[in-house]
Amino acid sequence: MKIRSRYIRYGLMTIILAQVIYLALGLGARSFEAYCPFGGMESLWGLFTAGEFSCALGPLNLSLLISLIVLVALSKKSFCGWACPIGFLGELLGRLGGKIWKKRPRISAKMNFRLKLIRYAVLVVALYFTYKTGELILRGYDPFYIIFSGFGHGSAGVISVIVTVAIAIGAFIIPMMFCRYLCPLGAVFDPFSRIGLIKVTRDESSCTSCGNCDDACPHDIPVMTLEKIRHRDCTNCLECVDACPERDTLQVRVEL
Ligand code: SF4
Ligand code: SF4
Structure with a gap:
């Protein structure tokens, strides 16, 4: 009998999601934010100019970013499909959407390509404001932070709620909507993914x-x-x- 890769993949992502929730509940030695690879990207400018990490970030964020770039060069965006908690939640919502709404509208290839440009804009904006202020001021728009901090310190109140609901509805309608169009980490991975062996x-x-x-x-x-x-x-x-x-x-x- 053919074992579906999806079962293995979902099992792995469930374990990772459970670990992130464990950290988010304050039960681990570190904050869940210490495991955000995009934090490594946000730290680069501070490290380069002042020799220190921005805000709550640390060496683990940078090590994760570098390790993931190597992984992507070897195995494309397998982190996104096999480990990312936000990708996993988005995929589950997308599956639910497909079951309830059988004939969801399909985005044309041309429109899909155009919308993907947004993730590069998100990357530029995120890095610009983080580097300019030295603070992680985009936390309030980041689903990873908003969800796992439980709309905690640094979230943007009602705006964070709107962002989260919009991302959830988007995931329901367009499979992997956040990953496709909005994820700045995906934009960082793009050139390495093209050479993924x-x-x-x-x-x-x-x-x-x-x-x-x-x-x-x-x-x-x-x-x-x-x-x-x-x-x-x-x-x-x-x-x-x-x-x-x-x-x-x-x-x-x-x-x-
Ligand atoms: S179209 Fe795709 S799914 Fe169908 S036989 Fe070819 S490779 Fe397999
Ligand atoms: S993302 Fe890649 S591996 Fe997954 S279904 Fe599409 S082509 Fe296949």
Whole structure:
């Protein structure tokens, strides 16, 4: 019997989510914020100019960022598909949305590409304000911080509530909406993801063009027309591999 990769993936992400909740409840030695890889990015300017980390951030944030960039260069955005708690929550909401709303509107490829530009704008704005003030003033708009701090110190009151609700509704309508269009960490990973060595490959000779892989991909990557999935958004989630009815047509390989 074929074991769905999704079960393994969801099991792993449940363990990670439980650990983040444990830290968020103040039961661990460190704050949950110490494990935010984007914090490493936010610290770079402070480290460069003043030799110190911004606000609540520390060396662990930077080490995580560097480790994840290496991981992405090896295995594309597998962190996003196999470990990120916000990605996991968004994916669960997206699945729920798909079950309740069978015929959700599909974003055209052109519009999808355009909307993805927003994540680069979010990255620039986040870094600009953090570097300018030395404070993590965008915490109030960051779902990771808002959710796990329980709208705690640094959140922006009613604005944070609106942001969270909007992101949740967005995830319900468009699969992986936050990851696709808003996540600044995803924007940092993009160039490294393109060279990611471990990727899904398609054997054209046994492919029947059934389209199951395209339908299964939460990032709307046109798997059926590609020989190697080099796409920057691929999280190696293996949903396409699980969905393919042909034996060994989609495989995970180390390829340039
Ligand atoms: S191409 Fe396949 S492995 Fe990559 S994100 Fe889409 S479904 Fe997941
Ligand atoms: S699911 Fe498999 S057989 Fe169907 S189009 Fe995709 S690669 Fe080809």
